[in-house]
Amino acid sequence: xxxxxxxxxxxxxxxxxxxxxxxxxxxxxxxxxxxxxxxxxxxxxxxxxxxxxxxxxxxxxxxxxxxxxxxxxxxxxxxxxxxxxxxxxxxxxxxxxxxxxxxxxxxxxxxxxxxxxxxxxxxxxxxxxxxxxxxxxxxxxxxxxxxxxxxxxxxxxxxxxxxxxxxxxxxxxxxxxxxxxxxxxxxxxxxxxxxxxxxxxxxxxxxx
Amino acid sequence: xxxxxxxxxxxxxxxxxxxxxxxxxxxxxxxxxxxxxxxxxxxxxxxxxxxxxxxxxxxxxxxxxxxxxxxxxxxxxxxxxxxxxxxxxxxxxxxxxxxxxxxxxxxxxxxxxxxxxxxxxxxxxxxxxxxxxxxxxxxxxxxxxxxxxxxxxxxxxxxxxxxxxxxxx
Numbered sequence: 310x311x312x313x314x315x316x317x318x319x320x321x322x323x324x325x326x327x328x329x330x331x332x333x334x335x336x337x338x339x340x341x342x343x344x345x346x347x348x349x350x351x352x353x354x355x356x357x358x359x360x361x362x363x364x365x366x367x368x369x370x371x372x373x374x375x376x377x378x379x380x381x382x383x384x385x386x387x388x389x390x391x392x393x394x395x396x397x398x399x400x401x402x403x404x405x406x407x408x409x410x411x412x413x414x415x416x417x418x419x420x421x422x423x424x425x426x427x428x429x430x431x432x433x434x435x436x437x438x439x440x441x442x443x444x445x446x447x448x449x450x451x452x453x454x455x456x457x458x459x460x461x462x463x464x465x466x467x468x469x470x471x472x473x474x475x476x477x478x479x480x481x482x483x484x485x486x487x488x489x490x491x492x493x494x495x496x497x498x499x500x501x502x503x504x505x506x507x508x509x510x511x512x513x514x515x516x517x
Numbered sequence: 518x519x520x521x522x523x524x525x526x527x528x529x530x531x532x533x534x535x536x537x538x539x540x541x542x543x544x545x546x547x548x549x550x551x552x553x554x555x556x557x558x559x560x561x562x563x564x565x566x567x568x569x570x571x572x573x574x575x576x577x578x579x580x581x582x583x584x585x586x587x588x589x590x591x592x593x594x595x596x597x598x599x600x601x602x603x604x605x606x607x608x609x610x611x612x613x614x615x616x617x618x619x620x621x622x623x624x625x626x627x628x629x630x631x632x633x634x635x636x637x638x639x640x641x642x643x644x645x646x647x648x649x650x651x652x653x654x655x656x657x658x659x660x661x662x663x664x665x666x667x668x669x670x671x672x673x674x675x676x677x678x679x680x681x682x683x684x685x686x
Contacts, residue, residue: 361527361566361578370542371658373673378615413674421617454617458673460543461614461656464527468546468566468627475577 317478321508322355328442329353329480332435333495337484339434340427344404346486350495353482360470360477360498364463367392367494373413374398376462377428379452380469381436384445385507387499388470389435391428391484392459393491400491401427413456421454428452431484435497443510466498473500520664525549525564528581532561532593539661544610546628548583548635548651551661551668552590552606552644553683554599560663560683561599563590567627568634583634591642605683606644607668608635609659611651628652648681 317325330352337350364370375398377391393401395413402409405423410416432449440447455462470477477498485492499507520538523531527547531539539562541549548565563586570582579589591601611632632651639646648668650657655672659680662669666684671677 361529361581364527364543371673376615416617425618452618453615455614457545457614457654458543458656458658461545461612464543464545464547464566464656465614465627467527471566471581 317357317504317508321513322478324508324511324513325478325480325504326353326355328439329355329482329497331442332438333482335434335438336431336495339430340484343427343430344401344486346404346488348484348486351483353480356479356481358477358479360467360475363467363479363496363498364460366481367459367463369394370460371458374457374459374462375424376455376457376459377424377452378455378462378466379428379432379449381447381497381499382450383440383447385439385443385447385499385503387497387503388466389432389449389498390463390466390496391431391493392462392496393493397491397493398424400486400489404489416456425452425454428454431495443507445506445510463496470498470500473502477501478504520662523562525562527564528566528578530561530563530580530586530590530593532559532590532597533663534558534597535560535663537663539663541610541659544657544659545612545614546610546631548608548610548631549659550587550590550606550608550635551659551683552594552604553663553666554594554603555605555684556603557598557600559594559597559599560661561590561594562661563587565631565635568630583631583638587635587638587642591644601642601644604644605685606639606646607648607661607681607683608632608639608646609650609657609670609680612653612655612657614654614656616654647683647685650680
């Protein structure tokens with residue numbers, strides 16, 4: 310199992326993209342309601358990747374980034390993350406609490422909990438949509454927050470994922486609000502075991 | 518002359534005759550370990566992800582784990598003529614970057630365990646460690662200029678600073 314990519318066929322992958330697309334639609338609606346601003350999420354990209362490649366997938370690997378990580382439990386476990394470049398995170402804070410910290414040292418309990426809540430709402434909306442479509446229980450666990458280099462944040466998430474897999478189907482999308490010049494990067498890495506259960510629940514057979 | 522840059526990605530091991538600039542980008546809980554034999558002029562770096570290989574799975578990449586990555590780095594350097602007794606090392610990383618959230622501090626403590634595991638390997642192999650910058654909450658980018666021997670570490674909030682020099686000067 311380790312060392313080679315789990316095999317998923319084109320039908321399974323396009324089905325996953327479609328489900329993810331509906332999921333991110335729900336997440337975009339949730340964030341729009343929370344902020345009263347129009348948010349757009351691009352059609353998710355589903356890629357088969359080696360986990361170690363993930364930290365370098367975001368362009369600005371050393372840029373100061375706010376990252377919210379939520380381990381996912383249930384029948385389709387995995388790892389879910391939201392990353393915002395610092396300037397976009399500041400836009401979120403201004404929208405939600407009226408002002409933004411100028412530097413990471415100024416992040417207090419209020420700023421941290423607001424950001425955790427943003428992650429919570431977006432991730433839960435995404436997961437609920439997926440859970441309803443496949444009829445499997447999937448739930449997010451309490452979020453964690455980091456304000457760091459993008460690569461360092463993703464690396465830590467990859468380490469958690471490495472406990473079960475060495476390859477993954479990563480589901481990525483961009484979140485943006487033009488009006489506020491805010492954008493973010495959403496990532497979901499289901500475990501390969503979870504994906505198998507997901508596809509089985511939809512009646513999609515394993516590759517011969 | 519600008520040195521060739523060797524990017525050492527997660528779980529990778531790179532070795533070379535002195536000259537290139539080795540880089541571990543954005544080390545979170547991972548550890549970057551730089552090594553150098555000043556006599557043979559052989560340099561190397563490993564980007565360790567986890568303390569020890571899984572008991573129930575084959576090791577797909579030796580550089581992934583401290584207990585396989587450090588010995589493998591030294592062995593690959595030895596193939597280029599390095600001698601273990603002369604090798605000098607420096608390490609950085611092992612942070613805990615997720616510091617907000619419920620139970621945050623205790624939940625992902627892999628960074629500390631990584632640092633301990635790499636140090637245990639350094640001791641077991643009898644390597645001399647000239648510098649270390651581990652722990653805390655900050656992600657780090659570590660560079661090793663094998664031409665000058667200089668090891669530098671930078672974070673998102675601090676300027677790049679010199680950690681040590683593996684050429685001893």
